[in-house]
Amino acid sequence: GAVVSQHPSWVICKSGTSVKIECRSLDFQATTMFWYRQFPKQSLMLMATSNEGSKATYEQGVEKDKFLINHASLTLSTLTVTSAHPEDSSFYICSATRTGGMNTEAFFGQGTRLTVV
Amino acid sequence: GIQVEQSPPDLILQEGANSTLRCNFSDSVNNLQWFHQNPWGQLINLFYIPSGTKQNGRLSATTVATERYSLLYISSSQTTDSGVYFCAVTPGGSYIPTFGRGTSLIVHP
Numbered sequence: 001g002a003v004v005s006q007h008p009s010w011v012i013c014k015s016g017t018s019v020k021i022e023c024r025s026l027d028f029q030a031t032t033m034f035w036y037r038q039f040p041k042q043s044l045m046l047m048a049t050s051n052e053g054s055k056a057t058y059e060q061g062v063e064k065d066k067f068l069i070n071h072a073s074l075t076l077s078t079l080t081v082t083s084a085h086p087e088d089s090s091f092y093i094c095s096a097t098r099t100g101g102m103n104t105e106a107f108f109g110q111g112t113r114l115t116v117v
Numbered sequence: 118g119i120q121v122e123q124s125p126p127d128l129i130l131q132e133g134a135n136s137t138l139r140c141n142f143s144d145s146v147n148n149l150q151w152f153h154q155n156p157w158g159q160l161i162n163l164f165y166i167p168s169g170t171k172q173n174g175r176l177s178a179t180t181v182a183t184e185r186y187s188l189l190y191i192s193s194s195q196t197t198d199s200g201v202y203f204c205a206v207t208p209g210g211s212y213i214p215t216f217g218r219g220t221s222l223i224v225h226p
Contacts, residue, residue, distance in 0.1 A: 108160040
């Protein structure tokens with residue numbers, strides 16, 4: 001299967017600082033990447049859809065100014081949590097599909113556990 | 118949007134037992150995947166199965182798209198099978214996967 005690498009795996013930051021999370025497709029080009037957030041013992045909630053070369057599409061209720069997404073190349077998308085606060089602490093996971101169209105399989109990164117203190 | 122329901126929500130097994138996990142969805146889908154989330158949070162792809170039946174070792178899956186459900190079979194369960202199993206579907210006309218709430222499986226030695 002395809003490999004999606006997410007970095008860092010975990011990060012602890014002080015309240016008010018910004019944190020950048022990277023998601024890379026290592027052996028395929030990903031026109032579309034997805035960013036999810038997962039709270040303990042809950043399912044994955046889609047935050048935004050990241051399209052290469054264009055603005056991300058955010059789900060309802062997700063603050064686009066707080067969660068900045070950049071998809072500058074076909075193999076890299078980044079999520080920046082700006083001015084992080086303790087309530088932003090969560091598990092963030094990215095996924096990528098090979099072509100971004102329908103009938104494609106999604107592959108997931110390892111996830112990033114963010115703790116804001 | 119599409120609704121995805123997984124059952125049971127929790128499952129406790131003795132090592133060696135078999136189990137069946139179910140995923141119901143409310144609309145036609147282009148894609149359906151089963152994942153295993155391990156204790157470290159990593160999502161492992163198990164099956165990409167929009168229709169039909171597939172097998173991989175002790176695991177197999179069947180999707181009956183016309184009846185809008187999929188089943189994941191785990192045979193001879195092992196402690197390493199513990200974790201949360203998610204079903205994710207991509208509805209027709211969309212390319213965005215929607216996840217069910219998952220089935221939390223604990224396998225005791």
